[in-house]
Amino acid sequence: MAQNSSQRRASDLVAAWLAQNEKNPAWLVDQTGADPGTIGDFLNGVRWPKTGTQGKIEKALGWQPGTIRQIGNGADFDPPMVNLRKDSPTSSAGRTEEADSLLYRRPDGISDSEWDKLKSETRDYLEWLIEKASRER
Missing domain, CATH: 1.10.260.40 (lambda repressor-like DNA-binding domains)
Known part of the structure; x- marks a missing residue:
């Protein structure tokens, strides 16, 4: 279900x-x-x-x-x-633009152009999900 x-x-x-x-x-x-x-x-x-x-x-x-x-x-x-990353930047409020950025792990065997396309498509999808969630609240 x-x-x-x-x-x-x-x-x-x-x-x-x-x-x-x-x-x-x-x-x-x-x-x-x-x-x-x-x-x-x-x-x-x-x-x-x-x-x-x-x-x-x-x-x-x-x-x-x-x-x-x-x-x-x-x-x-x-x-x-x-955040398990020890080098993650934070401000006094605990967040910065960089801290809000999504970090990606690049799989082996993907060309630069394929990698850029995947990141772009993923970012677009996540932005859509965030917008959808904010409308549902």
């Missing part, structure tokens, strides 16, 4: 954590021991993971137990988006 909007928000926050910390779904699978299909379906909004899997995801991300469930039930708070 597809996720509702609150559950989708929870999966989007997990995906944002992964992106901010330069991790990918494979990393999350490795950290949790969960089935790759379960993690992929969760991140893509296809289905909601069982409570045990939610706990494993929370532990991997350093979130308090129950965070994913609370957000999935409509709680309006953001979990900590701990």
Whole structure:
């Protein structure tokens, strides 16, 4: 069963954590021991993971137990988006334009032009998601 909007928000926050910390779904699978299909379906909004899997995801991300469930039930708070990068620039407010920039990990075997195109398409898609989410609030 597809996720509702609150559950989708929870999966989007997990995906944002992964992106901010330069991790990918494979990393999350490795950290949790969960089935790759379960993690992929969760991140893509296809289905909601069982409570045990939610706990494993929370532990991997350093979130308090129950965070994913609370957000999935409509709680309006953001979990900590701990940045694991020690060289990340921050201002006194904790954010800068650079800190808000998305960091990408380039796979092997992709040409410069393909890489630039992928980053551009990804950035456009994320901007669309942000706009959509802001209209739904």
